[in-house]
Amino acid sequence: MSRASRGWQSSDDLPGQIGGPPTLSMPDDWTLSTAWERAQTESDRGGAINDAERVVYLSGGDSTHRVLWALTGRTLAAECDCAGYQYHGEWCAHVASLWWQWVRGGIVVTHLDTGRQYPAPPAWLRLDDDPTAFDHLTPAELDAYLTCELGSLGVREYARLSGRSPGTIGNLLASARDGMEGRR
Template identity: 80%
Template sequence: MSRAERSWQPSDDLPGMVGGPSTLSFPEDWTLSTAWERAQRESDEGGAVNDAERIVSLSDGDDYHRVLWALKGRTLVAECDCAGYKYHDGWCAHVASLWWQWVRGCIVVAHLDTGREYPAPPAWLRLDDDPTAYDYLTPAELDALLSCDLGSFGVREFARYTNRAAGTIGNLLADARDKMEERR
């Protein structure tokens, strides 16, 4: 299955499905809260449900929580089914645990649009960006834009990485840039 053919659909095999994606941002008055301390102290005994959802079960609790945790556009979308998620402006212990695991390279996060997987937060990540801001680009255009214009790949390097011709990557970038210019 190619990256362009992949799409995220919520699974229906577990109760408490999470709704549509919301963006995540660090609170302005961020401190090392109890949720963050718990996320760093406890181990997660859960795992991936699909490309976009994970079960988080912290070792000090007796319950599991379903968490939407994926990249979309240029941002991270996250949502947890616990009450702490709403109380802490999105940074409950379960979401904080996933962030902590991701920045330490313990989990891989999938991009819902491109299908690419990221073992660590990419350089182009903006936590408070609109997840639909790049919906007008094809998955291949978005992938090239994120990787070359906003990321650390050169065109030829990305072409080799994706087994494409450099001209193809150049055309994808040109199309993405033209579409972005038209939207301004």
């Protein structure tokens, strides 16, 4: 499967499509803000639209919000259509709610480039990373690089889990390392 066929495309079935994937960074005062308090105390009655988008409907609110919420490269792409997100530029109650659900195992997040799904934030995740930093890698190279080079699995363990041979994983990893060296 080519990278182009796995890339995120906004769905046309709902109004108010949102733009491309910006990245997040954790706010300094996240434990004290109203958005984070709502995220931790209100339940979300929404759900997934597709691999990249979710509807968030917090119990204390009266409207639904469309949120881009997916992994790309080594980072998390997120954007909400609410006024709070547009005003603050990052964390609104809806985005914070998805983060809270994800870290507690309540939702699964898809990596748009590799197709792999993550029930919790992976060890290699960097919220403020450049989402295009890995665009030159194939999905298989990126998956091997994130899992073995930046993650916690060795080549043989990842080969067993992925159904590939250790030699294939080693070759993918070597190719990804070479590609990353050329970009530095």
